[in-house]
Amino acid sequence: MQVGVIRRLEGNTPRGGCFMPTLFTRRATLLAAAATPFAAGTALADVGVTAFKLRWSADPGKDGLRAFVGVEDDRSDSHPGVTHIFAEPTQYRFVMHKSDRDGSDRQRQEVRAIQMNGSRVDMKKNETWRYDYQMFIPSSLKGTSSFTHIFQVKHTSVASPVVTMSLHRTGSTENVEMRLFGAGQAKLGVTNLAPLRNKWIDVEIEVKVADGSGGRVRYSLKDGGTTIVNASRSGIDTWLGGDQAHPKWGIYRSINDSGQLQDTYLLLRNMKAYRDE
Template sequence: MNNPLNRRRALALGAGVAGALAVGTTPASAATWQLRWSPTPSADGLNAFEGLEDDRADSHTDVKHIYVEGDHYRFDMHTRDRDGDDRQRNESKGMRSGSTLHKINKDQTWRIAYQAYWPSSLTATTKFTHIFQMKVQDVGGPLWTLTPRQKSKPTLTVLTLRDDDSNTEHTLADWTPLQNKWIDVEWEFKASNSGGYLRWVIRNGSTTVVDGRTTAVDLWRDINYLRPKWGIYRSIESSGLQNTYQLIRNYKAYQLV
């Protein structure tokens, strides 16, 4: 390096590297999934939710239908329970961590995952039986639902809402093979009128039962924020209704930021 020419070349190279770094060659940060909500039943209890809709009509007084049971949350439904003349509803709504209420706002992308246990007594019905809903806070009907329906055979479906307020029914899988075991459920979605999408994944152990996606869905209303609901919401206008329940554990909600 005693050669003056070599020294000049080294200085020029160093200046070039420094100049390149100074001009903003640092890559932009890629979007990542950040965990927002992961309640522990024993510690958080029912405070994990924004609120409960537990026998609002007082049809089954002095009975709690939503409660912690071991490592999971339990949602009971009895044939006598009512939420209006023709339906039943025992659901939790929203996501809360301590004093923080997690709101799903316009154009945000979220992933919500959990494990569900659906017993044989939770029968597919000819009318609606929703075991998950995504709704606008305190306004209107659901943007999508997870719904076991009695067709030619019991079938798990997703009902999505389109821009014209019509519903599209997506067939996911046979219902019976998914019962009496823990099933992984995952939703990924962008809460938008334009450019929104919904993806659903159902896994039975290591087997992916279905992995579907649609953009033909309206996932925003310019009114309030979105919030998920879990439990059982069903019509009484179907035969074969039984006392039943749904178990949920390992809730997790991530936001893409």
């Protein structure tokens, strides 16, 4: 047989009771393989491009708030007798009232860190994690000229967050953005908040937690099948101290931009965490 030619029998092409041989060149075989599309919904991990493994998944109807290590629901008891964080059948709800306080100058209704079967699932130094979920931001949850965070990565013993997803207002423009605190609060993936309100938005946040210039952050937002943001930055410090890092979700905001504060809420669902292995 000629070098570079593969001969096989086509078992489904009978002619005169015999199977007809078909010749394929090596080049044709490779081109055919390259042209074959992946099946819809196939993850990159399935074809060996990435190695992310599911490490946590929150089912609000089954797991409730036990999916989280800590529930910071009005921890200063500024609104006694009122619940602000709920596990509903298919989503988590975070409610914030204008009068709620976490200290004298801010508000907080957040969940802190994640756990499976009662065991913490933390980020360790030099690991890469990805958090996937969907969020619903109503018209009443405004960007502010001070800080309004709806996601954070933090260390237990360090005051500063590592990264935040923040709703920020400059003049009359409200944006959603990632802030990189190990890079002087540099902003990543700034985009207009208005078109993202009152609908479910897909969020993907990937963080390699590492010292010095070893860290990396990637952040994407999708509105249905449309990618709104897909931004990344490497060579940054994403390990600010302590022995672990963990995510936080909810509403954490300053009261300084009081004109933008309303009674409001945030919804989250389909929450998952993956570790690159």
